[in-house]
Amino acid sequence: MMVVRPIQADDWDALRELSRKTGTGFTSLQDDEQQVRGKLDAAMAAFGEETPEEALYLFVMEDTESQQVVGISAIESAVGLQDPWYNYRVGTLVQASRELNVYNRISTLSISNDHTGFSELCTLFLDPDFRHSKNGSLLSKSRFMFMAEFPQRFNDGLIAEMRGYSDENGVSPFWEGLGRHFFSIDFAHADRRSSTNKVFIAELMPKHTIYTNLLPESAQEVIGQTHDNTTPARKLLEGEGLRYTGYVDIFDGGPLLEAPVKDVRAIRESRYVKAHVDDQVGSGELYLISTTGFNDFRCCMSPVTLEGNHIVSITPAIAEALNVKAGDTLRIVPLSAQRRF
Known part of the structure; x- marks a missing residue:
């Protein structure tokens, strides 16, 4: 039987092993011992006597028969209060000329901090060997039960950043078409750096609106698209009421889903x-x-x-x-x- 519970200090080995399986683009849990240790320490603080302003509630899924930890999920109580929270807002610019009989609708990307302070669903990962029997649904939706029980610990707005598209070699077309020109490093390197220190993003990120029609078609096509391995998680959250509203990740162009907490089906109906x-x-x-x-x-x-x-x-x-x-x-x-x- 599978049960989801708060992570404990002695789950370190299991957490480290899961981090080795996540792969490129899984920003919030990477094969990096320092990052994983920081996650565990933050979770221990969140479930301690004093609640941090940006608490990380980290949960594990355990097989009660084998006592094996097979999955992990988390909730950030608030994002962007200490380190800025960045994403792109997808917009539309209309340029028209009556004289030339030209009317163009152009998609744009603008840097945004609009979701500062929102609570975030994050760090959802299930061991591939256990992706069956609705285990993924339990691992993800159990977080809603915790939020329903302790609403005072969370913001009224909820977001979930979905992993964007990358190919079988871990190459992100969005990054290759946009981010690389400003950061001059590989996608995997930038992704790792962003999980621990976001200062470089503010230093190097383009400050002005980007016209997406100037990007390669391969980059334009994946804006708002989800990684194949993340598509089931996206459908699950959309079934609970979260929606894509035109915000994407600055690195891989993955969609950000959002909803008022009170409108999430499992929270509202529990x-x-x-x-x-x-x-x-x-x-x-x-x-x-x-x-x-x-x-x-x-x-x-x-x-x-x-x-x-x-x-x-x-x-x-x-x-x-x-x-x-x-x-x-x-x-x-x-x-x-x-x-x-």
């Missing part, structure tokens, strides 16, 4: 119930089931039996995985957006 432990539980629709604790937050997915509006029957195995007993309060919501209470 509700409290009391646990009833029973060997006989119905099969069928999967639910997210989470506890109400902070440091001991747990979330898993399972069919349940609803007994009225306020009681849910769960199996002994689920109760053990969540470390709850009969009568404890749980938060539940259907895993998919199709089902309604």
Whole structure:
């Protein structure tokens, strides 16, 4: 059984191993020991007694049978409060001449800090061997259960930066067509640097509006496009209500999705119930089931039996995985957006 829980100090080896599998373009978890150590330290601080202004809530997915950590996901409580948060805003410029009978609509890119202070969904990675049985949905959507339980720790606006398109060799057409001209380094190098120090972005980033029709067609075509490995994650978030509104990553052109927190389906529709432990539980629709604790937050997915509006029957195995007993309060919501209470 899979359960999502806050990361712990002794998860270091598992976190480091996952970082070796993420690949080029996965900015928030790279094969860099210093960066990974910083992530773990930040998460330990976030779940400590004092909450940092920019808290990183880092979660792992654990197979309860093997006790193996197989995935990771995170929420940044706010972005851009200490280091600037950059992206491009995609716009439209119209140039027309009645005399020449010319009317041109030109796509533009403008540097933006519009999402400063927003909460961010980030660092979602599942070991390729475990990308089945809706494990990815649990790993991603469990974060919404945590946000629903502790809304005071997050901003009213939520964003998720999707990994942009790159080819099988890790080459980003967007970077080759735009970023390289200003930074004079490889995409992978710039991506690694941005995860630890963003000062160089402000120093070298073009300050004026960019006309995308001056870029190579290969770069124009991938603006707002998602990496093949990230497309399922994008569809999952769009199913929960996040939308692309015309902002893209400055390095690979990947889309930024956003939504008001209150409009996210799993947050809006989740509700409290009391646990009833029973060997006989119905099969069928999967639910997210989470506890109400902070440091001991747990979330898993399972069919349940609803007994009225306020009681849910769960199996002994689920109760053990969540470390709850009969009568404890749980938060539940259907895993998919199709089902309604």
